[in-house]
Amino acid sequence: MYKIILILSALVLSGCSDRLVRVMPYEKEYFAQEKMSLSPIAERAEQEGHIFLIREASAGGESAFQGGCGCR
Amino acid sequence: MKKVLLVALFLCANVFAAPQIGDNVTDFKLPNLYNLNQELSSTDFKGNVILLNLWASWCGGCKEEMPLFVELQEEFKESNFKILLSSIDKDPQSAISFLNGVDQNRVLNSFYDKEKTLPKAYKCMGMPSSYLIDANGKLVDIFIGSIDEDSLAKLKIKIKSLLGK
Structure with missing residues (x-):
């Protein structure tokens, strides 16, 4: 009997776990706010990127396209 | 013992399953976004081909596709095709302000889903999500993410075939 209860709980919990851990796409209202971005001030982000x-002597190093070696 | 496990598995799978293409969609009643005291029902649109769009004003992709929906509804205004928007904004005013800029003639039917009942029921995998429903209430297609010009062309073909044009 205990085995059945254990298996049932495992099944139900594994079904729920996704919901418990993941923020669903429709729950991201607060994440979408500007103050939640990593660089909320655009001007400062540009300056930080330049520095x-x-x-790092790595022109273009911040993108996935070319760069990173400083040899461009 | 095996039977119990099978039944349990079946139940669990059903509880967490998202609606699939070909399933009958369930009816819903939600407030009208433009008049929260008035309740709109999906049954009011029975017999129409429906594009149900789950959106929010804080979602960039949702705002991007909205002008396309206005054009689409204008194009099919003489037929039995209706676009139903369901906003899940915390503040309905932000949704209204955005729509006032895009859909001045209010051609799109707008619901307000504060409790996010539709995204939960449809197990919405991304924002925005659109669901094409035929005149018999069957789910025909699911579009996750914003609709661009290419997918709009495909969508139009599907709508026309559902309308028998």
């Missing part, structure tokens, strides 16, 4: 490029 990053100088410091």
